[in-house]
Amino acid sequence: MSPLPAAIEATGLHVSRSRTKILRGLNFTVDAGRITGLLGPSGSGKTTLMRVIVGVQRVTRGTVTVLGRPAGSAPLRHDVGYVTQGASVYADLSVEANVRYFGAMHGATAADVAEAIAAVGLESLARQKAADLSGGQFSRVSLACALVAHPQLLVLDEPTVGLDPVLRAELWERFAAMAATGTTLLVSSHVMEEASHCSSLLLLRDGLLLAQLTPTELAQRGRSEDLERAFLTIIKTVEPSIDGAKRGQEESQVTS
Numbered sequence: 001m002s003p004l005p006a007a008i009e010a011t012g013l014h015v016s017r018s019r020t021k022i023l024r025g026l027n028f029t030v031d032a033g034r035i036t037g038l039l040g041p042s043g044s045g046k047t048t049l050m051r052v053i054v055g056v057q058r059v060t061r062g063t064v065t066v067l068g069r070p071a072g073s074a075p076l077r078h079d080v081g082y083v084t085q086g087a088s089v090y091a092d093l094s095v096e097a098n099v100r101y102f103g104a105m106h107g108a109t110a111a112d113v114a115e116a117i118a119a120v121g122l123e124s125l126a127r128q129k130a131a132d133l134s135g136g137q138f139s140r141v142s143l144a145c146a147l148v149a150h151p152q153l154l155v156l157d158e159p160t161v162g163l164d165p166v167l168r169a170e171l172w173e174r175f176a177a178m179a180a181t182g183t184t185l186l187v188s189s190h191v192m193e194e195a196s197h198c199s200s201l202l203l204l205r206d207g208l209l210l211a212q213l214t215p216t217e218l219a220q221r222g223r224s225e226d227l228e229r230a231f232l233t234i235i236k237t238v239e240p241s242i243d244g245a246k247r248g249q250e251e252s253q254v255t256s
């Protein structure tokens, strides 16, 4: 079988916001039909990178191609799903009405709506108003609204925050099943143990890509099966080069 083309390709990606350099020269590819984890400490640039990929963040320099087209181009609207950290659903509508509403934009059927609700484990609450759900249930409505469109690429910003371990495990199983049927998933997290569910990991720190590697390679390079510890080891190893990159940037700011 010939390999699938990359679902996302970033070349020399720089993003500045309010004159602050947030992403500083990222180069990477995300394989189609796989789960790629976007991992890094708070403030490292994960959300900014996701916003670029879904086309809502202006790029300062460089290119990002998504499913073979420039990120944000109109034909991608039906092919890319994005679930932000803050759930974006209508609190005064029921779970079902929310999913139906978002599904209608993509021609989803009643069966698609029921399937998306079941996928996030909210069947028994389908008729409940979103406002009356718990925090974890509320954020799962958002996920169902993205799933109902059957996107080719699903970008999820910290989807497991606030979920109990059982639900978290179920969601990861769901993501794996989606990847097995060809969906590409890019999932951010700062919980390193979740890295083990991914085929490939993008490790971000201070807007720089420290490494792109598999969980096994992370454990090997970081010399620990504990992926949190392995990540910390990698951070310490590359710290001097980060300082160097920052210095280089400050020098270019002085000269530009």
Ligand SMILES: Nc1ncnc2c1ncn2[C@@H]1O[C@H](COP(=O)(O)OP(=O)(O)OP(=O)(O)O)[C@@H](O)[C@H]1O
Binding pocket: 017, 018, 020, 022, 040, 041, 042, 043, 044, 045, 046, 047, 048, 049, 190
């Ligand atoms: N509009 C803005 N103007 C200036 N700086 C911003 C703006 N939005 C975000 N930033 C900064 O960009 C950096 C990266 O933010 P981003 O939200 O991408 O990080 P993150 O890795 O997703 O963090 P978290 O895990 O906490 O959500 C942070 O230092 C943040 O303060």
